[in-house]
Amino acid sequence: MRYINLDQLELPDGWQVRADAAIADEPGKIKDHSDVWRDLKRPLMKLSHDKCYYCEIVQERSDGAVDHFRPKSKYPWSAFSPSNYRFACTFCNSVRSDKESEKTGGKEKNFPSMMRISGQLAVQMRQMRVQFFWTRASQTNPAL
Ligand SMILES: [Zn+2]
Known part of the structure; x- marks a missing residue:
């Protein structure tokens, strides 16, 4: 995980007013206001130097997302909090599961998901890094 100082997150003009209005709406309508957190995608990318908070890989082709560290389904009051x-x-x-082994990976709805799957996630992140660097190396050196 990367350290990021969320106090330095630059909020667009009027963002807090929109967030306050969204949190005042019914808890069941949180996703109706997803544009509020999506508007912070670029500032979050900038603050994170384009690197994923969890795997620390630079995101060149990923959709990139504004992740709710504390899931909005369990912590609806933090759905519009930039510190989350x-x-x-x-x-x-993303939530992933292997039906044969019944193993799950990635983001889960239960908090703290990272602690429960930390061993498995560490292995997956190592595999991702190897694959990433191999892909990069083979792009710059087709002989690989
Ligand atoms: Zn990642």
Whole structure:
């Protein structure tokens, strides 16, 4: 995980007013206001130097997402709090499961998901890094 100082996150003009209005709405309508947190994607990317908070890989082709560190389904009051936002790659911010082994990976709805799957996630992140650097190396040196 990367350290990011969220106090330095630059909020667009009028963002806090929109966030306050969104949090005042019914808890079941949180996703109706997803544009509020999506508007912080670019500032979060900038603050994170384009690196995923979880795997620390520079995101060149990922959709990149504003991840809710504390899931909005369990912590609806933090859905519009910038201190709860992290820039995350698609891989780290997605729920994945293997039906044969019944193993799950990636983001889960239960907090703290990172602690429960930390061993498995560490292995996956190592594999991702190897694959990433291999892909990069083979692009710059087709002989590889
Ligand atoms: Zn990631």
